[in-house]
Amino acid sequence: MDIKKMMRKEILNFQAYIPGKPIDEVKRELGIKGKITKLASNENSLGPAPEVVAAVKKAAADIFRYPEGASYLLRNAVAQALGITRQEVIFGSGSDEIIEMLGKVFFDRGDEIVVSEHAFIRYKMAGDLMGARVISVPMKDYKHDLSAMRAAVTDKTKAVFIANPNNPTGTYNTQKELEEFLESLPSGPMVVIDEAYYEYARVNKDYPDTVKLLKQFQNIVILRTFSKIYALAGLRAGYAVASSEIVECLDRIRPPFNVTLLSQAGALAALKYGKKQVKRSVAVVEAGKKYLYSELEKLGLPCVKSAGNFILINVEPARGKDVFQKLLKLGVIVRAMDEYNYPGFIRVTVGTAAENKIFIKALAKCPGA
Numbered sequence: 001m002d003i004k005k006m007m008r009k010e011i012l013n014f015q016a017y018i019p020g021k022p023i024d025e026v027k028r029e030l031g032i033k034g035k036i037t038k039l040a041s042n043e044n045s046l047g048p049a050p051e052v053v054a055a056v057k058k059a060a061a062d063i064f065r066y067p068e069g070a071s072y073l074l075r076n077a078v079a080q081a082l083g084i085t086r087q088e089v090i091f092g093s094g095s096d097e098i099i100e101m102l103g104k105v106f107f108d109r110g111d112e113i114v115v116s117e118h119a120f121i122r123y124k125m126a127g128d129l130m131g132a133r134v135i136s137v138p139m140k141d142y143k144h145d146l147s148a149m150r151a152a153v154t155d156k157t158k159a160v161f162i163a164n165p166n167n168p169t170g171t172y173n174t175q176k177e178l179e180e181f182l183e184s185l186p187s188g189p190m191v192v193i194d195e196a197y198y199e200y201a202r203v204n205k206d207y208p209d210t211v212k213l214l215k216q217f218q219n220i221v222i223l224r225t226f227s228k229i230y231a232l233a234g235l236r237a238g239y240a241v242a243s244s245e246i247v248e249c250l251d252r253i254r255p256p257f258n259v260t261l262l263s264q265a266g267a268l269a270a271l272k273y274g275k276k277q278v279k280r281s282v283a284v285v286e287a288g289k290k291y292l293y294s295e296l297e298k299l300g301l302p303c304v305k306s307a308g309n310f311i312l313i314n315v316e317p318a319r320g321k322d323v324f325q326k327l328l329k330l331g332v333i334v335r336a337m338d339e340y341n342y343p344g345f346i347r348v349t350v351g352t353a354a355e356n357k358i359f360i361k362a363l364a365k366c367p368g369a
Contacts, residue, residue, distance in 0.1 A: 010131045037358045039349040040333040042167070042197075042310045044231035044281055046352070051273035052232070052266050059265035067261035070251070074264050077271050078239055082211050087244035090251060091259045095196060095223040095238030099126050101250050102159065102192065102221065107132040111158040116144045118169060118340050120194060123161035132158065142304045142312070143171040146181040159190040164208065165201045168340050168347045170306025174206040182217045190246070192221045196238075197308035199229040199278050200285055204307055211241060218243045228309065229281050230270040235263040285309045288350040295360045309350045312337070315366075316344035323366050330362040 039045075071091040079086040092098040103126035107113065111132040115123045117139050127134040133156075137149045144162055153160065165172040173181075182191060193210050201207050210222045225238035237259055240250070259267075270277070292311055296303050302314040315323045323346050324336040337345040348359060 010129060036331050036333065037351070037355050038333045039351050039355060039359055040335045041233065042228060042308065042349045043233050044229055044309070045355055046231060046281055046284060048231040048266070048270065049273050049277040052269040055269035056262050056266045059262050063261060065261065066257050067259065067264055069256050071259045071264055074259070074267055077268055081271060082241065084211065084214070084241065085244065088247060089239055089241055090247045090254065091237065091239045092254070093258050094227060094236040095194065095225045095240070096122055097258060098223060098238060098240045098250070099123065100129070101253060102126060103130045104253055105249050106158050106190065110156065112154060112156045113158055114149050114152045114160040116149065116163070116166065118166070118342065119144070119161065119163045120167045121339060139169070142169040144173055146173060146177055150181060150184050153185065153189055155188065157189045159192055161192045161194065163194040165197050165307040167196065167308065168310065168312050168337060168342070169304050170308045170310060170312060171304065172201055172204065172207060172307045175208040176206070178208045179213070182213065182220070187219070190219050190221060191217070192223065194223045196223065196225045196228055198224055200282060200309050201307040203282060203286065207307070214241065214243070221246060226267045226270055229278055230274055232266050232270060235260070235266045237263040237267040284352065285350045288353065288356050291353070291356055292350065292360070299364060310347055311350065312342070312345055312347050314345055318344070318366070320344055320346045326366045327362050330365060332359055332362045
């Protein structure tokens with residue numbers, strides 16, 4: 001049996017997503033027995049609200065049961081919180097699954113999707129998986145160049161992906177910029193606006209209110225998640241807000257029971273008890289960014305000011321991979337940015353005050369890697 005001949009041609013050169021290294025993996029590989037500081041995956045180091053942990057523990061008694069297939073209670077809760085209908089919400093095993101569902105439903109060979117050159121790589125992967133042509137548009141000042149992305153749209157364009165704020169640069173497009181872009185588009189393409197870091201970014205007064213825009217622009221899909229500020233990365237719960245017509249299409253191919261019983265319980269509790277969690281987490285990240293900006297300047301390392309809970313750092317003339325490896329040996333996990341065509345950069349998650357100090361102390365030992 002020749003397995004390669006049986007595979008779809010799109011899979012032959014398809015590269016798997018490279019996640020941040022888990023703590024246990026680093027300990028095994030490097031034989032480190034002490035504490036590891038993980039600042040690689042933009043997780044919330046504060047952890048979830050205690051009420052969320054309690055809700056998950058309580059739900060664990062019923063793990064022999066299947067969850068509600070369509071996440072009914074979660075859809076209702078999000079819809080009520082956002083002032084929309086439950087028919088305009090769909091949940092996935094993280095927003096990654098929804099990105100893949102969008103590809104499976106809407107992308108085909110001969111179609112085009114438009115992405116920004118240094119945006120979250122999962123958009124490109126969704127296009128590649130379905131055999132669509134991925135049009136990558138250069139950024140401007142580390143930010144989505146919406147004018148250039150508009151110019152790249154053709155009658156073959158099925159979707160335009162906008163990460164706002166963008167991972168890994170941390171930059172965002174304003175309400176005015178986004179509205180002008182949406183108004184300039186023809187009626188054809190879908191616009192997917194990924195707001196994984198929404199709760200962190202909305203402290204900026206000109207950050208868009210995309211849910212309100214949905215009433216005017218029926219072609220937008222808004223992605224959000226419980227993985228970041230709500231600290232539920234291990235449970236995998238993300239959602240999309242879109243027109244009921246788009247949601248109905250996605251529901252047709254949504255895997256049954258795709259959001260686990262524990263994930264639904266945790267996300268529901270996060271919505272109910274999460275206001276203090278969000279407020280505290282934003283305060284920690286804002287203070288952490290100020291500290292890191294100051295310390296990076298002292299080290300002579302330029303960085304990109306971020307609206308998320310992470311910072312993109314220029315370590316040139318060193319290579320990001322080399323700095324990453326050296327930091328690993330010092331017990332600190334960050335991300336090298338080769339995958340995002342930034343070989344001279346690393347990305348670090350803003351952690352607690354103690355974690356940020358550990359990172360800076362370790363980074364200071366890596367000049368020239």
